Amino acid sequence: MEKYIDDLCDLKEEVYETFRRRPDLLPPIIEDLTKEQHRELVRKCLLAILEAGYSPLRFYTGNIKKYFYLGELLALVDLSLTVKMGVQYSLWGGSVLSLGTERHRKAYFDDIDKFRLPGCFAMTELRHGSNVAALQTEAVLDVATDEWVINTPDEGATKWWIGNGAEDGQAASVFARLKVPSPDGSGALDDHGVHAFVVPLRDAGGRALPGVEIKDCGYKIALQGVDNASFRFHDVRVPRENLLDRFATVDRSGQYRSPYSASRRFAATLGELTGGRVGLTCSSLAVLKGATTIAVRYGAARQQFGPPDAPEISVLDYTSQQEKLMPMLATAYALHFTTRFLVAQYAEAKRTKEEEIIADVHSLSAGLKAYATGYTANALSICRECCGGHGYAAVNRFGAWRSDHDIFQTFEGDNTVLLQQVAGLLLKKYKERFATAPVAATYRYLRQWAADSLPANPLVTHETDARHLRDPAFLIRALRYRTGKLLFTVAQRLRKHTARLGAFHAWNKCLTHLLALARAHVESVMFERFMDAVNGCPDPECRKSLKAMADVFALQRIHADVLFRNDDYVAAEKAKAIGRLLEHLWRELREVALPLVDAWNLPDHILRAPIGLSTHSMHPYQSYLRAGGWES
Known part of the structure; x- marks a missing residue:
């Protein structure tokens, strides 16, 4: 594996x-x-x-x-x-x-x-984080000296949470409003929006350069190893060539040129955040794998209670423990395969520069970053609980991971904002298909798209046979149906409320609906990528375990979402059958849970949690006792 x-x-x-x-x-x-x-x-x-x-x-x-x-x-x-x-x-x-x-x-x-030039990414400001278009820091061209003059106009424009800034950063990519003198000679400034500039911060001795004010953000909840800072700029001058000018140029006379519209240029500039989101998804997945490994190994080794006059049984043999950890194991594998797909698509987008691939990567990276980091944050608490009081010991790492990982839900795009981007892109994609048609045609199409995912025979809503419930065609259609139904209904609601409230307030009124749509879409993509991995696996035993996890992943979502029962997509008796099948699959996965986490090959000297080491099942307390100061 x-x-x-x-x-x-x-x-x-x-x-x-x-x-x-x-x-x-x-x-x-x-x-x-x-x-x-x-x-x-x-x-x-x-x-x-x-x-x-x-x-x-x-x-x-x-x-x-x-x-x-x-x-x-x-x-x-x-x-x-x-x-x-x-x-x-x-x-x-x-x-x-x-x-x-x-x-x-x-x-x-x-x-x-070579890290000879440690640097920063100075985008976020005190008043503005996710709303990059509203950043206030200014870069005004002084035509006489051929320099940009960088200024922080007010306290709200203070650059904040800038990594590498408190101690190491010698320069930064500073995102600021590019302003040039108006060509009409009036003395006014033309604002061309947010661009990036290379701005030196410190001299060779580590002292802040004139006009650069740097403050250490100090202690945080966690991630103390990252030197975050806040910056202000006071008439800091840098050469005109320090504009990062791939998407727009300014010549010696101050003339601004860009082959892109303002919106496309801004989108291309923000595309740099995509790589950060891919990286966070990968790192979050690593933490999920580590936590799941510890909880599964502990659950298999720790024995508690049992039948009268019989040995105690492993905690992992209890259905309640399986209900928590087996879906988590399945989700970790689903995220693994989807993240690998995302990385491959990101590499392809970098290579080809094709707009369609870039758009797909932007959507998937936003959605998967939000989903993976949100899921891992919740999973860390569940894993801690599954390990009882011993999960509360700092040496077993859950506490540090929970604190360090928590901010992953916020930086490189707040998860709620990212999910809204995904929902917005889904709505845009389907509306674009009918750009020249009446608005009503869009909604007729959405209705049909949702209907296409309905079972061909109404009797299927009542079918309870395990072969049917584990049929990939049923599972894929069910997850697609949910996405299509949410997409259609939210489009209807937005249309109705926009006419009465305006676009902004209509969006806000439908916000929880939009977030549900984005999560449903991400889960549908994850299951399809999981099934690609199942179908591509050459080893029969590995393929069997992968298929069981993929089924758990999909069935868990179908069973938990009331939408399927409200729409009579899954009748009551079918819902009960899914519940029984899930318990069966949890038991099946419990038998192979240890080799499935072992397949991630996380060495003991890296994992370091005494209750989750690869040798824990043979010597369940030896390492933990040593960590507690006992020699034997």
């Missing part, structure tokens, strides 16, 4: 061997580090990765699959390390390379690659 699901397992072994040889690079689990100590350790780890011969920026530009995989591997070492790497190479390095031209690449690539 490991060979089938991981074609980069050799890279995993090499990277994790670095940390086996250098245990001093692993952050202590029990002892608290100061933020300064943690930042120094993360810096030391990143330099060790470079010294070992790995080049994250060259991975990013030449083998993006390895880049995201490296981030996933490092997430289980220290999420602060993964975030630090992402800021340096995906955000700072990626913005220079993707938004700049060959001139910028030649000037900055090697220094960014």
